[in-house]
Amino acid sequence: MDYKRMIADTVRLDGVSAQEIYEMLVPPKDSANGDYCLPCFKFAKQLRTSPIEIARRIAQETARVAALSKVEAVAGYVNYTLDKTMLAAQVLDRVLAQGDAYGASDQGAGKTVCIDYSSVNIAKPFHMGHMLNTAIGAALYRLYAKLGYRVVGINHLGDWGTQFGKLIVAYRKWGDPALVESSGVRGLLDIYVRFHKEAEQDPALDDQARAAFKAIEDGDPEAVALWNRFKDITMREVERTYARLNVRFDSYAGESFYNDKMQPVLDDLRAQGLLEYSDGAQIVRVGDDMPPCLLVRADGATLYATRDLAAAFYRKRTYDFDRCLYVVAYQQNLHFRQFFGVLERMGEPWAQDMVHVAHGMVSLEDGAMSTRSGHVVTLEEVLDKAVEKARGVIADKSPDLQDKDGVAEQVGVGAVVFGMLYNARIKDMVFSFDKCLNFDGETAPYIQYTYARCNSVLAKAGQSECEPDYRGLDNPEAAQLIRLLDRYPQTLVEAARKYEPCIVSRHLVDVAQAFNKFYFEHSILQASPAEREARVRLVRATRHVLASALDLLGIGKPERM
RNA sequence: GUAUCCGUAGCUCAGUUGGAUAGAGCGUCAGACUCCGACUCUGAAGGUCGCAGGUUCGACUCCUGUCGGGUACACCA
Numbered sequence: 149m150d151y152k153r154m155i156a157d158t159v160r161l162d163g164v165s166a167q168e169i170y171e172m173l174v175p176p177k178d179s180a181n182g183d184y185c186l187p188c189f190k191f192a193k194q195l196r197t198s199p200i201e202i203a204r205r206i207a208q209e210t211a212r213v214a215a216l217s218k219v220e221a222v223a224g225y226v227n228y229t230l231d232k233t234m235l236a237a238q239v240l241d242r243v244l245a246q247g248d249a250y251g252a253s254d255q256g257a258g259k260t261v262c263i264d265y266s267s268v269n270i271a272k273p274f275h276m277g278h279m280l281n282t283a284i285g286a287a288l289y290r291l292y293a294k295l296g297y298r299v300v301g302i303n304h305l306g307d308w309g310t311q312f313g314k315l316i317v318a319y320r321k322w323g324d325p326a327l328v329e330s331s332g333v334r335g336l337l338d339i340y341v342r343f344h345k346e347a348e349q350d351p352a353l354d355d356q357a358r359a360a361f362k363a364i365e366d367g368d369p370e371a372v373a374l375w376n377r378f379k380d381i382t383m384r385e386v387e388r389t390y391a392r393l394n395v396r397f398d399s400y401a402g403e404s405f406y407n408d409k410m411q412p413v414l415d416d417l418r419a420q421g422l423l424e425y426s427d428g429a430q431i432v433r434v435g436d437d438m439p440p441c442l443l444v445r446a447d448g449a450t451l452y453a454t455r456d457l458a459a460a461f462y463r464k465r466t467y468d469f470d471r472c473l474y475v476v477a478y479q480q481n482l483h484f485r486q487f488f489g490v491l492e493r494m495g496e497p498w499a500q501d502m503v504h505v506a507h508g509m510v511s512l513e514d515g516a517m518s519t520r521s522g523h524v525v526t527l528e529e530v531l532d533k534a535v536e537k538a539r540g541v542i543a544d545k546s547p548d549l550q551d552k553d554g555v556a557e558q559v560g561v562g563a564v565v566f567g568m569l570y571n572a573r574i575k576d577m578v579f580s581f582d583k584c585l586n587f588d589g590e591t592a593p594y595i596q597y598t599y600a601r602c603n604s605v606l607a608k609a610g611q612s613e614c615e616p617d618y619r620g621l622d623n624p625e626a627a628q629l630i631r632l633l634d635r636y637p638q639t640l641v642e643a644a645r646k647y648e649p650c651i652v653s654r655h656l657v658d659v660a661q662a663f664n665k666f667y668f669e670h671s672i673l674q675a676s677p678a679e680r681e682a683r684v685r686l687v688r689a690t691r692h693v694l695a696s697a698l699d700l701l702g703i704g705k706p707e708r709m
Numbered sequence: 710g711u712a713u714c715c716g717u718a719g720c721u722c723a724g725u726u727g728g729a730u731a732g733a734g735c736g737u738c739a740g741a742c743u744c745c746g747a748c749u750c751u752g753a754a755g756g757u758c759g760c761a762g763g764u765u766c767g768a769c770u771c772c773u774g775u776c777g778g779g780u781a782c783a784c785c786a
Contacts, residue, residue, distance in 0.1 A: 177729075187728050189766050199766075223729065224766090269786085309786065403786085429784050437712070438782085445784040452786050481713060482781050506714085509780080545748065559748090571722060574714070576779070583721075587748060589734040590722090597748045605745055642725075654723065657733085668741095668750045687745095709748080 151215060151230055152184060158210045161191060161202075173228075179628060182218065182227035183235075189224055199224035232627050233618035236682070239634045243689035248696050251637045256297030262463050263289050263299060265475035266395070267402075269306035270382045271315055271336040274389050275517055275524040276579050277477070277510040283568035283702065284507055285475040286395045287649035290700045295644055300467050304459065305402025307379055311340070313361030316374050317353060318343040332385050336378060341522045389527055392561055394702050401459070409458040410450050414443065422493055434489030441486035456487050464498055471501045473647065478506035478574065505647045508576040525579060527564075535560030537585050538593070542709070549708060558704025559593050565703055566592035569649045590657045592703050595694060598660040600709045602691040605672055609684045612677070620679025621686060625666040629690065632659045636693050640700075649701060656697040663690050 156170035169186065176185040188202040195202060203221035210226070211219045218229035243250045265285020268274060285301070292299045318339040319328070328335040347353040363371035383400075390396070414430075417423040422432050428446030443454045463472060474484060484504035491499035511517060517524045538559035542552050549555060567584055571577075587593040621630065636655065643651035672683040698705050 171726080174725075174728085177724090177731085181729075185729085187767090189728075192766070225729065306786070311786090427783080431783075439712095440783075442783045447784080449784080451784070455786095477780090478714065479780060480786090483786090485713095508715090541748065546746090575722080576715085583735095586735075591734090591748090593748055594734095597746080601746055601749085608745060639725095650723085651725090654733090661733085664749060665751095667745080671745065673745045708746090 151228075151235075154213050154215070155184065155186075155210050155228060158213050159186075159206055160209060161195070161206070163194060164191060175631075176225075176227065179624075179631070181222070181225070182220070182229040183631065184228045184230075186226040186228075187224065188226065232622045232630075235634070236618040236621040236626070236630050236686070237616075239630050240682075240685045240689050243633055243692055244685060246692075248692055248699070250692055251640050251696050252294050252296070253637065253641070254296045255641065256292060256295045259296075259470040260298045260300065260467055261292045262302060262467055262469040262472040263292070263475065264302045264304050264473065265289075266397070267304040267306060267476075268382070268386050269519075271311070271333065271340065271378045272306075272382075272519050273333050273337055273524055273526045274386055274528070275510075275519075275526050276530060276577075277517060279527045279530075279564070280507060280510050280568045280577065281475055281477065282390075282393065282395060283565050284505070284573050284649055285473075286393065286702050287569055287652070287700060288473065288475065288505070288644070288647060290702065291640060291644050291649065291652065294640060294696075294700060300399065300463075300469070301397045302399045302401065302463070303397040305379075305400055305404075307375075308403035308407070308455075310357060310361045312364060312375055312378065313357035313359070314343050314347075314353075315340055315378060316360040316364075316371060317356045319374060328381070332381055336381065337519070337522065341520060344520050389531075392531060392557070393565065394704075401462070403455050406455045406458040406462065409462055410454045413458050413461055414454070417443070417490075417494065420494060422490075432490045432493060434486050434493060438482060438485055438489070441490050443490075453483065453487050453490075456483075457490060460487075460491060460502065464496075469498075469501065471503060472498075473503050473505050475505045475507065477509050479509065480504070481506060503647070505573070507573040510577045510579050512579055530564055530581070530584060531561055533560075533581060534564050534585055537587070538563070541587065541593075546709060555706045555709050558706045559587075559596060559709060562592035562596060562698075562703040563587055566595075566653060566701065569653045569701055572650050573648060593709075595656055595660045595698065596704070596706055596709055598663055599691065599694045599698065599705055600707065601667065602663070602687050602694065603707050605667075605687050606684065606691065608673060609680075609687075612681050612684070614677045614681045616682035616685055617676075617678030618682045620675055620682040623670060625662070625669045626683075626686060629659070629662040629666050629686065632662050633689055633693050636697075652697055652700055656694065656701070659690065659693055659697070663687075663694075 152170055152173045155173060156166045159166065159169045173184045173186055176182060186206065188199040188206065191202050192199045200223065203224050203226045207219050207221040207226045215231050215234050216228055217231040220227045263285055266278060266282040268278060289299050289301050315336065322339050322342060343353065360371060364375050414423065417432060423430050423443070424433065426440070429442055430444035431440040431442050433440045441453050442451060443457070444450060460472065463469060481504065488499055488502045491502065512523070512525060535556050539552065539556040542549055542556055564584055570590065632655065639651060639655045643649060670683065672687060673680060675683055695705055
């Protein structure tokens with residue numbers, strides 16, 4: 149039942165529709181003012197009446213709406229307070245009936261969303277910058293799936309380009325097959341870094357690298373075999389990391405996949421007369437406020453944008469998406485505006501369904517990360533340190549815990565992932581181990597602790613046949629918690645609409661905080677049987693919402709910790 | 710230079726299509742475990758919302774300008 153609707157339908161104001169009223173009913177900032185409020189200032193001019201008088205009249209009209217325990221006109225606002233016991237009964241019934249599926253919806257039924265995220269580079273380490281990208285993309289993936297969309301997760305592998313020529317040259321010169329096999333990406337990175345260092349002294353190396361890449365392009369068996377080997381080594385490692393993060397992809401079609409799919413797009417552009425020559429290169433103009441999009445180099449080679457264009461057409465054809473998201477750092481803002489602009493000029497109606505979900509950059513305290521110079525913090529070492537720290541806390545505080553290693557993994561990895569998803573995605577992040585390994589306050593361990601605490605209470609509560617008496621929840625702490633549980637579904641919708649996982653994480657923290665306050669102020673198991681049942685139901689509902697949100701963010705849920 | 714994003718407490722950040730006295734965590738200080746898990750909870754201190762105009766009954770929120778910072782700007786991805 150929709151209380152806002154009931155109130156809105158009862159209001160009679162000349163020239164104002166129930167829908168307008170409905171949309172104006174908002175939760176007051178201070179919940180002491182009630183559950184909803186209606187500011188009446190807007191009506192004053194057209195009704196030629198003071199907001200105070202209008203509020204008074206509306207308050208009178210709507211006072212008879214059932215389920216309201218209080219209606220008050222205050223300083224031009226009408227404040228509505230819902231009957232706490234009725235609200236509690238309704239919200240808890242709804243949450244408990246749906247369980248962990250609470251918050252799911254069918255808004256995406258029949259619709260497809262493609263999400264391009266993570267996009268690892270072959271032969272390069274998976275560092276904290278990729279972590280941010282991957283966490284955001286994976287959270288959006290699960291979020292859209294929860295809202296009923298068919299989601300296609302795409303890992304657009306960086307598996308093409310002259311760097312592979314460099315790697316081949318470096319590998320042939322300094323690579324020890326056995327060593328590279330055992331040291332993996334680290335070993336590949338080492339010879340890659342060495343290549344750059346030596347190429348400064350010996351420019352001939354760059355020519356050899358170009359030749360080696362050309363060999364891959366021309367299908368030279370030995371070069372292609374090496375290239376595949378680099379891919380295998382990288383993917384083996386990356387898959388291990390994805391498994392730890394519980395991240396999955398539906399497609400690994402990367403750059404090389406589109407090698408043979410660019411020409412038709414270029415032909416199409418040429419046929420439409422959009423492709424122009426400029427200084428020997430071929431470009432498409434996309435508007436006066438930005439530089440043209442460069443698609444073919446003077447030497448005939450294609451570029452990043454060409455591949456993205458081919459990929460877009462392929463995805464539209466293959467998945468028939470309703471929306472295609474690109475989770476990529478804001479550094480590439482211009483690139484996406486240009487690339488989307490080309491689609492628009494081609495008259496593709498779906499050009500407007502393309503979205504660059506831009507996020508901030510991760511840097512280190514002593515400057516930007518650089519793969520070439522080896523100045524990176526890899527995800528693996530961060531996760532390992534976090535898990536190690538979690539293990540220490542567990543040894544200290546829960547020495548009798550079962551499966552200490554499993555829980556430490558969930559807590560440590562969870563803390564890192566949550567740190568990536570806690571702020572608005574556009575924010576830059578200066579990585580530090582101190583901040584990343586913080587387990588206090590608004591962190592994953594805090595939420596996981598709350599979740600474990602719920603489990604503990606529920607285990608002790610056992611089963612009950614008793615009918616709940618919701619007067620046991622008629623207190624500010626329970627009311628606040630119930631309000632938050634009630635708003636969870638619309639929170640998910642908003643997070644998806646804005647492509648902002650942090651809206652989910654913030655709500656998750658709010659729920660955990662509200663629960664802990666309630667827990668501290670009110671005894672659950674010691675209450676009278678009927679009130680105890682009401683409170684146990686609240687704990688159970690809270691547990692469902694915590695579980696659901698943790699799942700969406702990709703954070704483990706230790707039953708105990 | 711042009712475009713674009715960011716600027717809110719000592720630090721890191723929230724702030725719901727413009728609404729009532731701008732919120733949280735960390736840190737600091739002071740408290741709460743004979744009681745359902747103290748990885749918890751309570752309280753205090755801390756703010757010209759970068760600055761200046763404008764729109765509005767009402768601006769952290771919208772517009773213009775300005776200052777500070779990030780990023781990008783043709784043959785890399």
